[in-house]
Amino acid sequence: MASRSALQINPPTAVCAGCSTVQRATSNFCGECGTRLGAAPALTPARCASRRATVLFCDIVGYTAMSERLDPEDVFGLMQRTFAVILDAVHRQGGTVNQFLGDGAMALFDRADDAVAAGREILEALVAVADEARRLHGVDFGMRISAHTGTVSVGAIGVDLRVDYTALGATARVAAALLRIGRRGEMVVTEATRRQAQAPALFA
Incomplete structure (x- = not known):
């Protein structure tokens, strides 16, 4: 039977340029190293x-x-x-x-x-x-x-x-x-x- 589930969309993320950890796109600074996240965060595959x-x-x-x-x-x-x-x-x-x-x-x-x-x-x-x-x-x-x-x-x-x-x-x-x-x-x-x-x- 075909699935009736609604389309699921992952929350927006950004990759820190300083330590390469994945952060929430709504954050201004990296939670790991404190680097300021870019104004236009890079899209990740997710x-x-x-x-x-x-x-x-x-x-x-x-x-x-x-x-x-x-x-x-x-x-x-x-x-x-x-x-x-x-x-x-x-x-x-x-x-x-x-x-x-x-x-x-x-x-x-x-x-x-x-x-x-x-x-x-x-x-x-x-x-x-x-x-x-x-x-x-x-x-x-x-x-x-x-x-x-x-x-x-x-x-x-x-x-x-x-x-x-x-x-x-x-x-x-x-x-x-x-x-x-x-x-x-x-x-x-x-x-x-x-x-x-x-x-x-x-x-x-």
């Missing part, structure tokens, strides 16, 4: 790993127009509910929310089936949010989702004061680009994701 995954993107349709029309507090409330739906669905299906992107999110899955199931669950759960936004605020609220399966490089990007954990590579770029052809309430997936999925009923 900080980046290539693996096969399904990358899923969520994007709110018409976010700019909505944010210009509504009070900031109302926009914040809608976004909070939306992100809660995304987190719940992604985690229930064994994925990891990699980034919140202002008007959407990026998530990673080991299994294509789980990504597709999470996407469908998100769209279904947001119907109630969209109905409420239309009734209370008079705005059209909706989401589009895309997914692509392939090899990604997962690791830590950044230095001392700010480190982000993300997935880089062509797979992530393709998944993001697919959003442009998606419509409100739709999930667009590539043939690679469809081939990897083991539950045809997900595409019914």
Whole structure:
């Protein structure tokens, strides 16, 4: 049976130039010899790993127009509910929310089936949010989702004061680009994701 575990990412590390010991990248000085760690610590092999995954993107349709029309507090409330739906669905299906992107999110899955199931669950759960936004605020609220399966490089990007954990590579770029052809309430997936999925009923 295929593993449903979420992608695991090791904490960021830096190698001391003075004694070559591995230190936490958030440290300013080496705990062994006291040498100041560089402002741009060298990446170690543990900080980046290539693996096969399904990358899923969520994007709110018409976010700019909505944010210009509504009070900031109302926009914040809608976004909070939306992100809660995304987190719940992604985690229930064994994925990891990699980034919140202002008007959407990026998530990673080991299994294509789980990504597709999470996407469908998100769209279904947001119907109630969209109905409420239309009734209370008079705005059209909706989401589009895309997914692509392939090899990604997962690791830590950044230095001392700010480190982000993300997935880089062509797979992530393709998944993001697919959003442009998606419509409100739709999930667009590539043939690679469809081939990897083991539950045809997900595409019914």
